[in-house]
Amino acid sequence: MDQGSAAGTGGTFISLSDTEQRCYSGLYALCQPDSSGKLAAGKVAELFRASQLPAETLHQVTEVCGAKRLGYFGCGQFYVALKLMAAAQAGLPVRLESVAGELPLPLFIGITNELEMRYPNHPSTNESQPHILGSLTGSAPRPPADRPVLRHPDTSTDKQEAWSPPRSPGISPPRSPSAYRSYPYGAQRNGTDTLLAYDGKVAGCPSVPQENSSPSHYSLKLQPEQPVITRVASVERLVERAEMDYSDDPWRITEEQHEYYTNQFRSLQPDLSALIMGTVAKNFFTKSKLPIPELSHIWELSDVDKDGALTFPEFCTAFHLIVARKNGYTLPETLPATLRPGFVEPGVVPAPPSEATEPLIVFDDNMMPGANQLEMGSVDLQMTSRPGVTSKQDTRDESRKPEFSPKRIPDPHEKPIQHVSTLKPDSPQELDANMKSRTRPRSYSSTSIDDAMKKVEEPPTPPPRPQKTHSRASSLDLNKLFQQSAQGSRPSQHSLSAKSGWLPRPPALPPRPPATQIFSFLPGSEKSSQKAVQQANFADFSKFREEQESSVRGGLSTEDLAPPKLDSTLRHQGHAPQKPVRRKLHPESQSATPPSAAPYSAATLTKSTQRPPPKQKREIQMAIRKNRETNAVLTRLNSELQQQLKVVHRERVTLESQLELLRPVAST
Amino acid sequence: FLICVAIRANYPLYIRSVPTQGELKFHYTVHTSLDVVEEKISGVGKALADQRELYLGLLYPTEDYKVYGYVTNSKVKFVIVVDSSNTSLRDNEIRSMFRKLHNSFTDVMCNPFYNPGDPIQSKAFDSIVSTMMVQAC
Numbered sequence: 001m002d003q004g005s006a007a008g009t010g011g012t013f014i015s016l017s018d019t020e021q022r023c024y025s026g027l028y029a030l031c032q033p034d035s036s037g038k039l040a041a042g043k044v045a046e047l048f049r050a051s052q053l054p055a056e057t058l059h060q061v062t063e064v065c066g067a068k069r070l071g072y073f074g075c076g077q078f079y080v081a082l083k084l085m086a087a088a089q090a091g092l093p094v095r096l097e098s099v100a101g102e103l104p105l106p107l108f109i110g111i112t113n114e115l116e117m118r119y120p121n122h123p124s125t126n127e128s129q130p131h132i133l134g135s136l137t138g139s140a141p142r143p144p145a146d147r148p149v150l151r152h153p154d155t156s157t158d159k160q161e162a163w164s165p166p167r168s169p170g171i172s173p174p175r176s177p178s179a180y181r182s183y184p185y186g187a188q189r190n191g192t193d194t195l196l197a198y199d200g201k202v203a204g205c206p207s208v209p210q211e212n213s214s215p216s217h218y219s220l221k222l223q224p225e226q227p228v229i230t231r232v233a234s235v236e237r238l239v240e241r242a243e244m245d246y247s248d249d250p251w252r253i254t255e256e257q258h259e260y261y262t263n264q265f266r267s268l269q270p271d272l273s274a275l276i277m278g279t280v281a282k283n284f285f286t287k288s289k290l291p292i293p294e295l296s297h298i299w300e301l302s303d304v305d306k307d308g309a310l311t312f313p314e315f316c317t318a319f320h321l322i323v324a325r326k327n328g329y330t331l332p333e334t335l336p337a338t339l340r341p342g343f344v345e346p347g348v349v350p351a352p353p354s355e356a357t358e359p360l361i362v363f364d365d366n367m368m369p370g371a372n373q374l375e376m377g378s379v380d381l382q383m384t385s386r387p388g389v390t391s392k393q394d395t396r397d398e399s400r401k402p403e404f405s406p407k408r409i410p411d412p413h414e415k416p417i418q419h420v421s422t423l424k425p426d427s428p429q430e431l432d433a434n435m436k437s438r439t440r441p442r443s444y445s446s447t448s449i450d451d452a453m454k455k456v457e458e459p460p461t462p463p464p465r466p467q468k469t470h471s472r473a474s475s476l477d478l479n480k481l482f483q484q485s486a487q488g489s490r491p492s493q494h495s496l497s498a499k500s501g502w503l504p505r506p507p508a509l510p511p512r513p514p515a516t517q518i519f520s521f522l523p524g525s526e527k528s529s530q531k532a533v534q535q536a537n538f539a540d541f542s543k544f545r546e547e548q549e550s551s552v553r554g555g556l557s558t559e560d561l562a563p564p565k566l567d568s569t570l571r572h573q574g575h576a577p578q579k580p581v582r583r584k585l586h587p588e589s590q591s592a593t594p595p596s597a598a599p600y601s602a603a604t605l606t607k608s609t610q611r612p613p614p615k616q617k618r619e620i621q622m623a624i625r626k627n628r629e630t631n632a633v634l635t636r637l638n639s640e641l642q643q644q645l646k647v648v649h650r651e652r653v654t655l656e657s658q659l660e661l662l663r664p665v666a667s668t
Numbered sequence: 669f670l671i672c673v674a675i676r677a678n679y680p681l682y683i684r685s686v687p688t689q690g691e692l693k694f695h696y697t698v699h700t701s702l703d704v705v706e707e708k709i710s711g712v713g714k715a716l717a718d719q720r721e722l723y724l725g726l727l728y729p730t731e732d733y734k735v736y737g738y739v740t741n742s743k744v745k746f747v748i749v750v751d752s753s754n755t756s757l758r759d760n761e762i763r764s765m766f767r768k769l770h771n772s773f774t775d776v777m778c779n780p781f782y783n784p785g786d787p788i789q790s791k792a793f794d795s796i797v798s799t800m801m802v803q804a805c
Contacts, residue, residue: 278780293789296781300792308778333791 024079039073044081045327051085059326061085073328251336253320261316275309281318288322294331298322301335670801671749672765673698674773674788681744682788686801697735698747705737705745738766744773750804765800772796 027047028039048058065073065080073081087093253261262272268284269276276284285295302318303310310318317339325331671685671694680698685691738746746769748762776782776790 278778282780292781296779296789297791299779299781300775300790303778306775306778308780 020083024082027082028075028078039075039078041072041328041330044073044078045324045329048081048085048327051089053085053088055323055326057088058085061088062328251320251324251332252338253316257320257323258316261319262312264319265312265315272312275307275311276315278308278310281310281315285318285322288326290322290325294325295322297331298325301331302339304335304340670751670804671698671747672769672797672801673747673749674769675702675745675747676785677743678702679785681786682793682797684794684797684801694749697733697749701735701737701747701749702745704735705739705747708737708739736762736766738770740770740773746770746773761804765804768796768800 030043030047048061051058053061061081061084064084065077070077264284265272265276268280281299282295285298286292288295290298298318298321301321302314304314305311317335320339321331671683671691673680673684674682675698680695683691683695683698685694733749733751736748736750738748740746746766748765750762772790772793773788776788776793777784779790782788782790
């Protein structure tokens with residue numbers, strides 16, 4: 001890498017001292033430049049976070065160095081950024097002017113004490129730089145750059161030289177054994193061992209060439225200890241440390257971040273187990289000045305239960321994504337496993353995260369933790385898959401508890417599980433709208449009981465039906481009915497519907513009568529016309545009747561949706577207990593006038609009531625009335641359905657015929 | 669080939685076609701099919717969601733493709749145009765495609781950063797449509 005020109009950015013040339021150059025080159029290498037010299041955004045962001053500068057500052061740094069403009073970190077931008085960070089850490093404002101002067105090297109986390117120690121030495125020695133370099137370039141595959149560092153005059157130069165050759169082979173084997181081996185040494189070096197997080201990261205991604213250089217650096221910085229040990233010890237230390245601020249995964253929420261998110265959540269919604277509504281969250285996140293499409297994407301990623309509101313874990317996820325984005329990370333396409341709201345770290349207290357002692361469990365499965373909120377009795381198949389996943393996740397959480405990985409990040413992700421369950425009662429409300437919208441297309445049947453009930457209130461009044469010779473039919477029906485009715489009041493009604501199917505239909509009925517009018521039917525008035533009509537439809541009815549279930553009074557004509565059908569049912573039901581009376585009323589006028597019917601029905605009623613005890617009869621009749629109502633509704637529904645069925649059949653036939661016609665044409 | 673469109677108030681919010689050439693023709697087809705959709709939804713007594721409308725030989729016999737329509741409760745129309753040579757697509761499959769579209773669409777709507785009437789830029793929606801179309805073709 002051309003270090004000389006690397007410091008130029010946007011035309012301004014910023015001079016770097018030797019130490020800075022070396023340091024920066026190491027850092028640059030650490031950030032995994034690709035062939036064109038651009039740095040991996042993830043690594044850069046990690047490094048930036050390691051500097052422990054506030055996000056705002058980092059943002060400024062990114063802007064000033066030109067990376068924001070370019071969209072990536074090239075060598076120049078990176079160098080300038082490092083200088084700016086050094087300036088920021090020294091307390092200077094983040095501006096290009098600040099970096100013009102001589103500045104200490106930027107601090108990266110973990111090194112604070114050491115650098116302070118070394119800072120005074122900085123002008124005199126190159127220790128600090130190699131120190132940083134050592135930690136950073138531990139993962140940097142840049143032996144050439146390291147060599148000059150190696151040769152840096154330092155206290156332990158010879159040691160270092162002596163160490164380097166044996167070190168390389170020594171490093172190749174996995175680091176952990178060496179780590180353990182040198183652990184006791186490491187304990188002694190508390191003050192000086194702190195490695196950059198990157199070293200910890202390096203531990204996570206061992207690569208042989210990198211390791212070669214790092215030990216050398218360590219030797220530089222320290223005293224007569226094996227650099228391996230040093231580095232390893234620092235790694236150990238990092239591992240021990242509960243607050244691991246960087247892990248090798250930028251998508252992990254650290255403790256401090258989590259606390260911050262918790263406070264922010266509280267400012268929006270005091271109850272941690274409740275939801276933040278979409279609009280509230282939108283306003284809040286818009287303040288982050290990210291472009292709306294990105295915010296939209298972040299929302300999509302973080303709202304796993306798709307309810308238009310954010311639970312606390314979802315909020316943390318969203319916030320974390322925003323923070324990451326502002327620090328230059330590109331948004332992932334799918335939610336990383338560590339950010340999933342159901343990501344659980346067992347043993348973590350839901351309260352403000354204390355020092356967690358349990359290690360982090362990396363959960364790779366695809367979870368939809370918020371999905372159980374959707375368990376709202378959804379009829380939809382797709383939705384039911386989610387609750388299934390959630391239950392799986394819960395069981396998995398349990399099974400995961402005994403497994404611990406050595407990494408530890410205190411993340412109260414157990415909260416989400418608890419929250420999820422507590423949110424169940426809340427979510428129904430949020431989800432109602434969605435549920436309706438989602439389940440609605442699923443109910444393919446256009447008619448339902450509800451619809452039928454609505455149709456019950458329709459006030460159509462079809463004209464009276466023509467009366468044909470009714471005597472014979474009526475007598476037949478009557479006979480039948482009479483026989484059936486003899487079996488009992490209510491049961492007979494059902495049996496009637498099941499067997500005879502014919503229920504006399506009142507010709508001209510007033511709009512669907514309420515239950516009270518049921519008994520006002522004039523049994524007799526309808527008869528003639530009813531039977532006539534029925535007879536006309538008899539054939540059809542029988543066909544439909546077979547299709548109907550017993551609950552619906554069969555026998556109603558479905559050809560026309562005339563309300564008389566319904567009324568006839570009602571009347572018909574009214575007939576049963578009044579059978580004996582009907583005959584008397586037969587000669588009555590055929591216009592079914594309720595007033596005229598009323599006295600008769602009353603008479604019939606009274607007659608019928610005389611037999612059983614009056615009280616019981618009243619109760620029975622109430623029940624009968626209700627049954628009649630429901631029957632009426634059901635018959636209406638049935639008729640409507642059958643009408644539609646007919647229409648659909650016709651359409652289908654026509655379409656099929658068209659298809660037939662067109663198919664040979666199309667195939668040619 | 670297969671084209672999926674989401675239309676709101678006669679303006680397409682989202683158009684996606686598998687073979688990306690000849691899109692203009694499909695745009696036209698979709699536009700004309702809107703008329704039929706309107707006619708259907710203004711029909712009497714029809715329930716909320718028209719699960720399907722079927723066109724056969726809409727324009728010319730040579731240009732055989734079928735147009736399926738679907739309307740949501742908020743009058744957002746989805747149109748799928750498929751090639752008739754794609755006879756493997758059955759009605760149920762089309763229905764399930766519409767269901768998925770509707771689901772993804774509600775997810776997009778839930779996003780508070782999405783203003784109704786904006787073109788749909790959601791990647792999740794895109795991915796669902798892509799998988800669907802790959803499946804179908």
